[in-house]
Amino acid sequence: MRICCIGAGYVGGPTMAVIALKCPDIEVAVVDISVPRIAAWNSDQLPIYEPGLDDVVKQCRGKNLFFSTDVEKHVREADIVFVSVNTPTKTRGLGAGKAADLTYWESAARMIAEVSKSDKIVVEKSTVPVKTAEAIEKILTHNSKGIKFQILSNPEFLAEGTAIQDLFNPDRVLIGGRETPEGNKAIQALKAVYAHWVPEERILTANLWSAELSKLAANAFLAQRISSVNAMSALCEATGADVTQVSYAVGKDTRIGPKFLNASVGFGGSCFQKDILNLVYICECNGLPEVAEYWKQVIKINDYQKNRFVNRVVASMFNTVSNKKIAILGFAFKKDTGDTRETPAIDVCKGLLGDKARLSIYDPQVTEDQVQRDLSMKKFDWDHPLHLQPMSPTTVKQVSCVWDAYEATKDAHGICILTEWDEFKQLDFKRIYDNMQKPAFVFDGRNIVNMEQLREIGFIVYSIGKPLDAWLKDMPAVA
Ligand code: NAI
Known part of the structure; x- marks a missing residue:
């Protein structure tokens, strides 16, 4: 059997590498139109950082x-052809700011129809709006020259940073297909691939629309938990409750469970916002404005949380950060990845730059080029997609990137921890404090530092959702 995957990105690359490892009898080709990306996959410097990936690829x-x-x-x-191309939010035209842009998907489908000379199973691996399979089916069958295609939906549930672990040991694999004998045969063929290593009871089958919608629903539920706990974190700060204690107590309820209840500066990554906006758009198109409003609120709270963080930083530092050096520790949207798509660090940095701060950024996996690109990119405003504001080149000059947390924090007035990299937990904060301007501030957007220890050293410390010390109480931040 031969498998081809179109799209050698964060999903296509790791997913296919694991299929190849677990199915030595199957030949797997991962293809992409990006020449540098494919060159990197064929080199020692893979295009994405993911723990364990190097090893699997090498094997x-x-x-x-x-x-x-x-x-x-x-x-x-x-x-079998997997399609794992990007499906970003549309930035212009009908549905701009919400709908998924299926340009890449459609061109891949047209190409499949054009070059195919034998029957194929086409698998939606990308996250797509519900009912996309119907559109793809039409493109394929109207251009097929008599060749038969079966469309399956097989959304990917891996999380960046733990992709290999998630692929080795998935909670579930979901395969949706047509409820016809041919559809069922295609489902069984894909099931047989996963059955090489995934226990049968974890391979779920469904109809096409349920499979497509399940992926959007899962991401919406996950993001909603984060926004829920983040909303609580604001109330904790106002009342003196501690969000860690609250989420621990809440998570002990077996109906709720303990995972994904950490308060933070906000969620990021290429998927959560995009997929919820997509869901919102689908609800609106189906005449369900109340449902659309409900899910939109998850993103609004996320934006609120990022703004709140910036306001807290500025308010605590005498209401101005103009020309003050602020160290940014972590730029990736989470630890163990170099991915910066929709990272909250972009909004926080832009907010601080708006107040004329000088930023010194350190992230173990993000290059200066990437940071500069992210910060000079037009801000994608999902609520008002037509009013995009690019950063001015002078603002970008206020940013420098360094390769060490100690260098970033030297002579700084404040530190913002924006990614929960393990190495930030091990930093010598006494040494950092001695080399900073005073009063020295730590704003922990991931709740990873030991507040008491840092306060003993002399820092003024803000952690999301934790009781405020006297200084922060005296300098209230309005979100
Ligand atoms: P990505 O942007 O890293 O990779 C997509 C790749 O597709 C790019 O390398 C691009 O050059 C290539 N491509 C686009 N059009 C092409 C064409 N016509 N022919 C050949 N190659 C083409 O995107 P990523 O993160 O891998 O996401 C892919 C899909 O998977 C998206 O729909 C995303 O929502 C979904 N997804 C992403 C997850 C993640 O953690 N990144 C997790 C689960 C799903």
Whole structure:
């Protein structure tokens, strides 16, 4: 059997590498139109950082795992074609700011129809709006020259930072297909691939629309938990409750469970916001404005949380950060990834730059180029997509990137911890304090520092959702 995956990104790359590792009898080709991306997959410096990925790729590359830009050849030869291209939010035209942009998907589907010479199973791996399979089916069948295609929905539930672990041991694999004998045969064929390593009871089958919608629903539920606990964190600060104690107590209820209840500066990543906006758009298109409003609130709270954080920083530092050096520890949207798409660090940095701060940024996996690109990119305003504001080049000059947390914090007035990298927990904060301007501030956007220890050293410390000390109480921040 031959598998081809279109799109060698954060999903296509790791997913196919694990299929190749677990199914030595299957030949897997990952193809992409991006020449540098494929070159990186074929080198020692893989294009994405993901713990354990190097090892898996090394074991299979050149044996039954291939990375190539010859998209058409590999699609033509494949029995199963996964499509794992990007599906970002539309920034212009109908549905701008909410709907998924299916341009890449559609062009991939047209190409599959054009080059295919044998029947194929086409698998939606990208996250797509519910009912996309119907559109894809139409494109394929109207251009197919008699070749038969079966469309399956097989959304990916991996999380960046733990992708390999998640793929080795998934909570579930979901396969949706047409409820016809041919649809069922296709489902069984894909099931047989996963059955090489996933226990049968964890491979769920469903109809196409349920599978497509389940992915949007799962991301909406996950993001909603974060916004719920973040909303509580604001109330904790106002009342003297401690959000860690509250989420521990809440999570002990087995109906709720303890995971995904950490308060933070906000969620990021390429998926949560995009998928919720997509869900909101689908609800609006289906005449369900109340449901749309409900899910929109999850994003509004996330934006509120990022603003609140910036306001807290500025308010605590005498209501101005103009020309003050602020160290930014962590820029990726979470630890163990170099991915900065929709990272809360972008909004926090832009907020501080808006108040004319000088930023010194350190992230173990994010390059200066990436930071500069992210900060000079037009701000995507999901609520008003037509009023996009680019950062001015002079503002970007206020930013420098360094390769060490001690360098970043030297002579700084304040520190913002924006990613929960393990190494930040081990920092010598006494040494950092001695080299900072006084009063020295720590704003912990991930609740990873020991507040008491830092206060003993002399820092003024703010942690999300934790009781405020006298200083912070005297300098109230209005969100
Ligand atoms: P990505 O942007 O890292 O990768 C997509 C790749 O597709 C790019 O390398 C691009 O060059 C390539 N591509 C686009 N059009 C193409 C075409 N016509 N032919 C060949 N290659 C083409 O995106 P990522 O993060 O891998 O996401 C892919 C999909 O998976 C999205 O729909 C996303 O929502 C979904 N997803 C992402 C997860 C994540 O953690 N990143 C998790 C679960 C789902």
